Amino acid sequence: MQQNQKLAKQLMKKSKTARYERFGHLLSLSALLLIMAIVLGIIIFIATKGLSTFFKDHISLKDFFGGVIWNPGTQTPSGQQAVGALPMIVGSFLVTILAAVVSTPFAIGTAVYMTEISPKRGAKILQPVTELLVGIPSVVYGFIGLSVVVPFVRHTFGGSGFGILSGTFVLFVMILPTIVSMTVDSLKAVPKYYRQASLALGATKWQTIWKVVLRAATPGILTAIVFGMARAFGEALAVQMVIGNAALMPHNLVSPASTLTSVLTAGMGNTVMGSLQNDALWSLALVLLVMSLFFNLLVHFIGRKGAFKK
Amino acid sequence: MNRTQKQSRTAILILRLIAGLVVLILAFLIGYIFITGLPNVSWRFLTSPAKAFTAGGGIGIQLFNSIYLLILAMLISLPIALGASIYLNEYAKDNWFTSTIRTAIEILSSLPSVVVGLFGFLLFVIQFNYGFSIISGALTLTIFNLPLLTRNIEEALAGVSDDQRQGGLGLGLSKYETIIHIVVPAALPGIISGIILCSGRVFGEAAALIYTAGQSAPALNFGDWNPFNIDSPLSPLRPAETLAVHIWKINSEGIMPDLTKVSSGAAAVLVLAILIFNLSARYIGRKVFEKMTSVN
Amino acid sequence: MLNSNNPTDRFIYHFNPEETTITMQTKNLEVYYGKTLAMQHADIQFKQNTITALIGPSGSGKSTFLRSLNRMNDDVATVKGQILYQGVDINQPKIDVYEVRRRIGMVFQRPNPFAKSIYGNITFALERRGIHDKRVLDEVVEKTLKQAAVWDQVKDNLHKSALSLSGGQAQRVCIARALAVQPDVLLLDEPASALDPVSTQQLEQTLRELKQDYTIIIVTHNMQQAARLSDYTVFFNLGEAIEYNKTRKVFTRPKIELTDDYVSGNFG
Numbered sequence: 001m002q003q004n005q006k007l008a009k010q011l012m013k014k015s016k017t018a019r020y021e022r023f024g025h026l027l028s029l030s031a032l033l034l035i036m037a038i039v040l041g042i043i044i045f046i047a048t049k050g051l052s053t054f055f056k057d058h059i060s061l062k063d064f065f066g067g068v069i070w071n072p073g074t075q076t077p078s079g080q081q082a083v084g085a086l087p088m089i090v091g092s093f094l095v096t097i098l099a100a101v102v103s104t105p106f107a108i109g110t111a112v113y114m115t116e117i118s119p120k121r122g123a124k125i126l127q128p129v130t131e132l133l134v135g136i137p138s139v140v141y142g143f144i145g146l147s148v149v150v151p152f153v154r155h156t157f158g159g160s161g162f163g164i165l166s167g168t169f170v171l172f173v174m175i176l177p178t179i180v181s182m183t184v185d186s187l188k189a190v191p192k193y194y195r196q197a198s199l200a201l202g203a204t205k206w207q208t209i210w211k212v213v214l215r216a217a218t219p220g221i222l223t224a225i226v227f228g229m230a231r232a233f234g235e236a237l238a239v240q241m242v243i244g245n246a247a248l249m250p251h252n253l254v255s256p257a258s259t260l261t262s263v264l265t266a267g268m269g270n271t272v273m274g275s276l277q278n279d280a281l282w283s284l285a286l287v288l289l290v291m292s293l294f295f296n297l298l299v300h301f302i303g304r305k306g307a308f309k310k
Numbered sequence: 311m312n313r314t315q316k317q318s319r320t321a322i323l324i325l326r327l328i329a330g331l332v333v334l335i336l337a338f339l340i341g342y343i344f345i346t347g348l349p350n351v352s353w354r355f356l357t358s359p360a361k362a363f364t365a366g367g368g369i370g371i372q373l374f375n376s377i378y379l380l381i382l383a384m385l386i387s388l389p390i391a392l393g394a395s396i397y398l399n400e401y402a403k404d405n406w407f408t409s410t411i412r413t414a415i416e417i418l419s420s421l422p423s424v425v426v427g428l429f430g431f432l433l434f435v436i437q438f439n440y441g442f443s444i445i446s447g448a449l450t451l452t453i454f455n456l457p458l459l460t461r462n463i464e465e466a467l468a469g470v471s472d473d474q475r476q477g478g479l480g481l482g483l484s485k486y487e488t489i490i491h492i493v494v495p496a497a498l499p500g501i502i503s504g505i506i507l508c509s510g511r512v513f514g515e516a517a518a519l520i521y522t523a524g525q526s527a528p529a530l531n532f533g534d535w536n537p538f539n540i541d542s543p544l545s546p547l548r549p550a551e552t553l554a555v556h557i558w559k560i561n562s563e564g565i566m567p568d569l570t571k572v573s574s575g576a577a578a579v580l581v582l583a584i585l586i587f588n589l590s591a592r593y594i595g596r597k598v599f600e601k602m603t604s605v606n
Numbered sequence: 607m608l609n610s611n612n613p614t615d616r617f618i619y620h621f622n623p624e625e626t627t628i629t630m631q632t633k634n635l636e637v638y639y640g641k642t643l644a645m646q647h648a649d650i651q652f653k654q655n656t657i658t659a660l661i662g663p664s665g666s667g668k669s670t671f672l673r674s675l676n677r678m679n680d681d682v683a684t685v686k687g688q689i690l691y692q693g694v695d696i697n698q699p700k701i702d703v704y705e706v707r708r709r710i711g712m713v714f715q716r717p718n719p720f721a722k723s724i725y726g727n728i729t730f731a732l733e734r735r736g737i738h739d740k741r742v743l744d745e746v747v748e749k750t751l752k753q754a755a756v757w758d759q760v761k762d763n764l765h766k767s768a769l770s771l772s773g774g775q776a777q778r779v780c781i782a783r784a785l786a787v788q789p790d791v792l793l794l795d796e797p798a799s800a801l802d803p804v805s806t807q808q809l810e811q812t813l814r815e816l817k818q819d820y821t822i823i824i825v826t827h828n829m830q831q832a833a834r835l836s837d838y839t840v841f842f843n844l845g846e847a848i849e850y851n852k853t854r855k856v857f858t859r860p861k862i863e864l865t866d867d868y869v870s871g872n873f874g
């Protein structure tokens with residue numbers, strides 16, 4: 001019995017190992033909480049700054065989202081504050097949607113080629129090349145846009161060459177590899193027997209691709225497109241280098257225009273913290289942030305709707 | 311041949327054409343970068359400082375800044391990402407707390423980098439008063455880097471067989487010791503590939519840096535490695551324009567007479583660096599794995 | 607199909623504690639995965655320096671039972687009841703699980719050497735416990751590898767990666783690794799299921815020798831192995847211990863019909 005109690009005591013002593021465990025658990029948790037705090041910090045900081053245009057400077061939402069003249073600190077001819085963000089908002093949406101519309105057929109076609117038609121060549125050449133292109137810095141895309149796309153547009157359509165069209169083209173090439181590689185992933189996730197069953201039923205290769213494979217992969221492809229759009233919407237420098245940076249409502253695709261990001265990057269250095277000019281820029285940043293959250297939500301929504309039933 | 315077969319042939323032909331066109335675009339892109347860029351790259355170009363108003367400048371300081379910022383950002387983000395991924399993969403239970411945090415990390419990873427840069431500007435440059443500096447840039451890049459690095463490390467940890475964890479616990483070791491000394495080493499090939507891939511992304515990032523590390527590259531005294539001197543290359547408080555920022559900056563200003571030459575050279579260097587990062591990620595990961603399982 | 611079996615129809619042998627040293631004993635054990643009860647009715651005494659085999663169809667709760675004995679189930683399951691180790695209930699919150707697991711070692715189904723050298727695999731847990739004296743470590747490595755009967759095969763390659771070993775050798779190194787922290791109970795969960803017949807034979811021989819110094823509890827799905835190797839056998843079915851007796855008796859004259867059916871290969 002006495003030996004028994006001695007053993008009990010030994011077994012109940014809190015070991016060094018137990019202390020390690022507590023320490024390690026807390027340490028890794030605090031790293032995670034730090035990231036959480038950063039995310040909250042970003043949202044709170046930018047929301048506070050961005051909202052002060054409306055609460056501190058008393059700009060109305062209508063003037064901000066509906067106005068078409070952007071020159072914060074001055075007044076429009078009709079006597080309103082010139083904080084109309086509509087040109088940039090329209091610019092951002094235009095380049096994003098156009099880039100997605102152009103990219104999507106190319107991306108899907110390429111992805112189908114890589115997985116369904118010539119998987120060998122796909123894996124050998126296209127896969128590594130798309131991976132490399134996903135990683136190419138956006139300034140490089142911007143530079144090529146500036147030295148190839150803008151002159152091309154200028155020669156073909158006249159004008160300066162800067163504008164929505166050039167922005168769209170640069171973004172198209174930029175998000176193409178992203179959409180391709182994500183689409184490839186979702187096509188690969190379609191079980192093999194789907195295809196075999198379809199072919200066995202006498203469907204042609206194309207019918208199998210169109211009616212079976214693409215249909216089964218639709219949620220994944222949609223996610224890929226939304227990711228591409230999110231990237232396009234948030235892209236700053238590549239667009240800023242080719243769009244012309246005129247905060248005007250775009251009248252056509254080849255006149256200088258601007259996006260939220262281009263005005264932000266160009267303007268942030270030239271305004272004084274706390275001024276209306278500066279606050280208005282933060283409001284643009286807030287719009288960017290909200291849109292990014294929206295894209296996130298969209299991805300979640302698609303994911304929930306289309307989770308693969310196995 | 312019936313109608314549907316014809317239709318199938320045509321459709322597949324179109325798909326081939328699309329793929330071919332995309333290959334052409336991609337090939338043109340890469341070819342353009344290297345063919346216009348590489349002739350401008352020389353040892354002198356890589357090592358001499360930039361010139362704002364006259365031709366013949368290099369990218370030496372910017373290149374150094376890019377590398378220095380990359381190293382600092384990685385040194386800061388690695389322990390945080392490692393800790394976070396350990397928690398997520400090894401400790402987190404399947405509950406609302408975990409899913410909230412995962413959502414937060416997803417949000418961070420999809421945030422436009424210009425927004426991250428503006429946050430860095432507010433917090434580090436203004437609030438902490440670090441100014442446009444290496445340290446502001448490195449901290450901002452850390453934020454930019456954390457979500458992807460965390461995800462990559464988590465994936466590597468998830469790839470380690472549960473048998474390994476059981477082995478450690480069965481010896482009476484704590485979960486934490488098991489993770490740090492058994493699981494993490496076993497995941498090392500994947501972790502290293504993840505780090506290198508993230509490095510490529512950080513190396514090419516510009517939007518997060520223009521308002522944090524700044525857009526100027528003051529001359530450095532490469533004879534002085536005392537980080538407390540402001541013209542020392544190591545000084546954390548000096549502004550530091552990187553290679554990627556440099557390309558953007560000279561093109562938006564449009565003053566430099568040979569800016570196309572310099573930009574194309576710099577772009578080629580950037581893409582070459584990314585290419586090396588991509589290739590070495592696979593190669594080094596595989597080598598580490600071979601070393602760990604090797605007979606000798 | 608087994609539902610017709612009367613659940614109280616069990617035979618569990620009990621030792622006389624006055625005459626026998628009981629190393630481990632379970633009382634009123636119940637194991638839950640979430641809300642599902644996976645294991646109950648298994649009041650078993652394990653005699654010192656014997657080999658006890660746990661047999662039964664797959665999913666019958668053998669692993670669940672075994673893993674409860676050194677609290678390896680802590681993270682995944684709720685374990686109720688008493689687990690006595692040398693008379694001390696180790697299934698209490700106050701007990702330090704790490705010390706429990708050190709004393710009650712475990713070897714797993716698939717050999718799981720760490721991504722370290724053979725030497726490093728064995729010394730690792732000791733080093734974590736603050737033992738760094740090279741002489742001591744060298745000694746432990748040699749002693750445990752000899753106990754596990756792989757010393758001759760690996761002694762010239764101690765600094766080779768343990769991941770390069772064959773299945774049989776790796777499993778022995780894992781046994782040596784478990785012995786290095788000086789346990790007195792050794793739990794093995796189907797340790798030979800990933801091994802070829804020759805390695806299995808060698809492993810059994812090793813366990814017979816280890817019996818002199820350790821109390822061994824081994825899960826096996828191989829009835830010949832249980833018959834050859836063990837002194838006592840527990841037969842599990844549907845999460846309950848159905849019969850516990852001397853191995854010879856379980857295999858030749860089982861008291862319960864269900865056991866008879868199982869050992870004569872009529873189901874499972």
Ligand SMILES: Nc1ncnc2c1ncn2[C@@H]1O[C@H](COP(=O)(O)OP(=O)(O)O)[C@@H](O)[C@H]1O
Nearest residue numbers: 639644662663664665666667668669670671682
């Ligand atoms: N981690 C777990 N979570 C939930 N149920 C489990 C878990 N492990 C085992 N079980 C269930 O408990 C029962 C007993 O399993 P187990 O102890 O592994 O049986 P055996 O080792 O005899 O094959 C089975 O029904 C199994 O599905």
Ligand SMILES: [Mg+2]
Nearest residue numbers: 668669670825
């Ligand atoms: Mg089992």
